[in-house]
Amino acid sequence: MMDDERFMTDSDGRIYRRYDDIKTKPIQRLNYDSREINRFIKKQEPVIIENLGLVDSATKWDLEYLHENIGNEEKSVYVSKTHKFMYYNASRCAVYPDFIPPNEQHNMTMTEFIRKYRTWKPGEHRIYFQQILTDTVGSCIYNDFRNFKWSWLNSKKERFNWGDLTSNLLLIGQPGNVTPVHYDEQQNFFAQVHGYKRVLLFDPKFFQCLYPYPFHHPCDRQSQVDFENPDYERFPLAKHLAGYEGVVGPGDVLYIPMCWWHYIESTMDSQITTSINFWYKHQSMTLSDLRFPLKWQQKLTVSRNIEKMLGEALGDPSEVGPFLNALVNGRYT
Numbered sequence: 001m002m003d004d005e006r007f008m009t010d011s012d013g014r015i016y017r018r019y020d021d022i023k024t025k026p027i028q029r030l031n032y033d034s035r036e037i038n039r040f041i042k043k044q045e046p047v048i049i050e051n052l053g054l055v056d057s058a059t060k061w062d063l064e065y066l067h068e069n070i071g072n073e074e075k076s077v078y079v080s081k082t083h084k085f086m087y088y089n090a091s092r093c094a095v096y097p098d099f100i101p102p103n104e105q106h107n108m109t110m111t112e113f114i115r116k117y118r119t120w121k122p123g124e125h126r127i128y129f130q131q132i133l134t135d136t137v138g139s140c141i142y143n144d145f146r147n148f149k150w151s152w153l154n155s156k157k158e159r160f161n162w163g164d165l166t167s168n169l170l171l172i173g174q175p176g177n178v179t180p181v182h183y184d185e186q187q188n189f190f191a192q193v194h195g196y197k198r199v200l201l202f203d204p205k206f207f208q209c210l211y212p213y214p215f216h217h218p219c220d221r222q223s224q225v226d227f228e229n230p231d232y233e234r235f236p237l238a239k240h241l242a243g244y245e246g247v248v249g250p251g252d253v254l255y256i257p258m259c260w261w262h263y264i265e266s267t268m269d270s271q272i273t274t275s276i277n278f279w280y281k282h283q284s285m286t287l288s289d290l291r292f293p294l295k296w297q298q299k300l301t302v303s304r305n306i307e308k309m310l311g312e313a314l315g316d317p318s319e320v321g322p323f324l325n326a327l328v329n330g331r332y333t
């Protein structure tokens, strides 16, 4: 790995992909008892929280324990020909008939996933277990889940007027798996259980530098910019990307603010990576709460509503692009 210039090794021995073009500053790391944490969450800026013990009860969730206790229902596992696992909404493929899914979502038992994981050889399709935790899990897992530090989570939800917890995703990945840069419209406490993940985060204001796919595209919310091979002809503003970077390890909790762009990579030195996220609906906002100028998170919501509404008003999502070009070209540009 050391002689492969695509990768770098940091001072802690973590090995991950080198992106020389992307300027980053370190994500702030704070101990769980720091009063500063609330300031970051209030400002909706990323922060890595240490020693919180949020999901300590999941430390025993190794493959053997999960095999014994997670239940025999089939689980969601993504399979990719490459190391990238870009999420796509299969229900939107009809609008883009030429769209080629970048990976496949399979359902398989834990037994099958573990067999594939243990027999995997370089060059084979990669796998990434991504399963929403539901009440179908076994009683041991359910008890571990109940022992997460829900009082801490609930205190943040109440303090910052977040909406309900929508789901917890359990992620089990191979070293080198990459979730390309995208945003989610939810607040996220991302807890790292086993192994290490390198994260890059960008403020929502970099919308124009990350060129998200159209709203009606299967890859809505995903950036079109490939960090490993950026096409600066098509995406010239990507050169101006500047963000935050960090590595989360066992026990770390990363706060990913709603609508912040994030790239997440399982480091090559990890044996396996296990993460559990906590997605919360964003805070309900009334008109009286609105302050101008709008924040970029709000402008993003406005832009999505415009694209959605235009698709409905024009009666055909494929007319949205030509219509917006006609509206803007030569008039606003």
Ligand SMILES: C[C@@H](CC(=O)O)C(=O)C(=O)O
Pocket: 169, 171, 178, 179, 184, 188, 190, 262, 264, 265, 275, 277
């Ligand atoms: C699934 C996760 C990425 C990863 O861990 O590979 C993510 O994007 C999120 O929690 O919002």
Ligand SMILES: [Zn+2]
Pocket: 182, 183, 184, 262
């Ligand atoms: Zn995400």
